[in-house]
Amino acid sequence: MIGEESGETQVTLTIDDRQVTVPNGTLILKAAEQLGIEIPVFCYHDKLKSIGACRMCIVDVEGLPKPVPSCATEVKEGMVVRTRTPEVAKMWEGVLEFLLVNHPLDCPVCDRGGECPLQDNTFKYGPRDSRFTGEKRHFAKPVPLSALVLLDRERCIMCTRCVRFCQEISGDEQLKIWDRGHGEYIDTFPGQTFDSNFSGNTIELCPVGALLSSVFRFRARPWEMKGAASICPHCGVGCNIRVDARNNREVVRFLSRENAEVDDGWLCDRGRFDSDFPNSGARLTKPLARKNGELTPVEWDEALDLVAEGLRRAAEAGPDQVGGLGSPWRTNEENYLLQKLFRTALGSNSLDFTFDGRGGGSDAIAEAFREGFFDGSISDTTTANVIFVLGSDISIDLPVVDLWLKKAVGRGAKLIYAYPTAVELAQHSQLFLPYAPGSEVELIEGLAASISAEEAAAHTGVPAELIAKAPQALMDARQTLVFVSGRLLEDEIGHRLLDALRRLRRAAASGEGQEMLVCAVFPDTNTQGAMDMGLLPGRYPGYRRIGDELAMQTIERTWLTQPASAPPMSGEQMLAAAAEGRMQAMYIMGLDPVSRPVGGEEIAEALSKVGFLVVADTFLTKTAELAHVVLPSCTFAEKDGTLTNTERRVQRIRPAMRIAGECRPDWVILSEIARRLGMEWSYGKAEDVFEEIARVTPQYAWLDYESIGEKGLQWRTG
């Protein structure tokens, strides 16, 4: 904010006969807020620049001839402000009466009705009646700005929050004010649609029901909804959302639930508008078992007995013939129980959450997590002097981080963007390095100046003069923040890439007070958590090596059985074994590898050779269609749990609506299977599982549901 720079000098002023001391440069509006004095606003928003357009917030200041907008006037020493005089009340009434001149009486049919600042302010400060008898403005209702965002111009009060969002926050500049005076209106440029990745935020910013979501429109009135504090299930950022469900029956919308360290109060459109899937009529609602070749609905008991029996038999044939696949879209609790089931009841260490090849990198990355190599956070973008992105199209991989990066650039941070093609964010960077894929290591060597710019250029195809610019920027930076693609780290070059990054860190953090922070980019929701929970070949929870005596002892103390020490198979190896008919049983939870655009058919063929295939999922996916038993799981909107985002922040999801059909959360399903396999698990709720996670996972040792709370906490090593 404006006040921060000159924060040392304090100013004392009087508002409504009460004194308050605030930093110099504070707005009257914010000073009043500190005293708990409410001043109505429309155009002002904490995240946008003040423009003083709507005049709703005018107040009296002693000694000034005219009232001033409190959202655009800074405090002064000894200022005397009045907000509750008859004159101010009359002015507020007047402003509202003018705003309502052209505002239709749409409240009963308006999505905002019931949670509308214009309604609320009119109710509190407005006139009882309108003296306007003429014809109101008319526009077509509503105009689609895009497939997702609709605009009802009759309701618009021209606060321009939406326009300013597009200028100041998303930088897309897609909305604009057209015309002047009484005829002005909001629109996109002629012939263009409002296709910004962040368009949905304007709906939430709009102080009236002018901007509307086509997904939510007419779905519910505010009093019919109850919101659950949850996490967006669509990517690794883990933006905080409120999941609103109507009458506890259907999820109708996601709203932002600002977390100043994760999402800064914004959501991307993928996250915001993909809210309907828990309500789908196509959901699996009953267990299915293959009878005479057909998947047939059965009762839970029968299905679970079949699963337990099938897994037990297969495990007896040999622990190298059973394997489990968890999911980056399931909670930590569920991924944890999956590996526990395999490592106790079935004696197998063959666990993963993907069939993709892991190259050589996964072990290096696990080791790096264990030693705490990754220490960067999304919110470090607010302090870093240089931000270096390697190999990730952030706008797609972690959409909301795109906004953080633009904000950082706006504040003067240097953005160095290394990506094979000129993605959108590259245009905002000071230095764009389009390297040849596969030459990442040489690129970093070049940046660290451990090889010459010319040599790096020869490998990467990036002009030497561009590479040569980087080392100085890194040397000069007090704080450097690196976002490196997790996919690259897992690749063949993973080991060397990590080593190169270590060298870069030594170079960029060589001076006094210098540091370089690194954050891995995992686009999927809970990839980080799945790895943390030990769904990596060769690693127990917390990245401890299989066979590590100390790890096995601590785990045994909690599990009361020794964890399996059988040689592990990765997803890729399991798939190869399946293709050769060597997998007796597989349990796949919340993953649909068969539907992948490439390689799906080979996977299907391999899976059809698995002796006994169990799939637990929310829909009858192509993978589930191959299974012998299909178990219906709950979506994220029907259960408790935690997810760990790409910056290692553990956050909670909470149930928003009643469970669909006979579905069960995966942690319940896994507990039931374990019980049938003779395990004595007694988890009454997801929180019980998390307590156990904290006991066996060193990074999570200091976490519990209470401390995670509403805002989440990052795990840490040691």
Added chain:
Amino acid sequence: MIRELIKGLGVTIKHVFRPRVTVQYPEVKREMPPRARWRHVLLRHEDGLERCIGCSLCAANCPARCIYVEAAENREGARYSPGERYAKIYEINMIRCIFCGYCQDACPVEAIILRPIYDISDDDREDFIYGKDRLIVPYPGG
């Protein structure tokens, strides 16, 4: 003793010749006072479009929580009400209703009113959930 018997019988005989207070329901139905409030109807505009705009304000105001509304958008070729929005589903559970008329008070477009229609009987509880089919007045002219 005899005197009392005769006196009692006298009362009976007197009432035999008085006008009857009961009627032969359901063959005969009694006229209700004009402002009697029984079962609701959903009204139409003169042009036949439904008045209800699916705003759920009646449901919000109902102390018995017996109204369920689901709204949808009027579209080209499928217009039910004049504005953008209409009630796709409108249900009242007549067993729960206490006929207080608060729904009528809340309605911003005078779509729902309580009418002197008192014969609300059925033999299945489910059948007391009145949908639009039974609540809405007939389209003018059939």
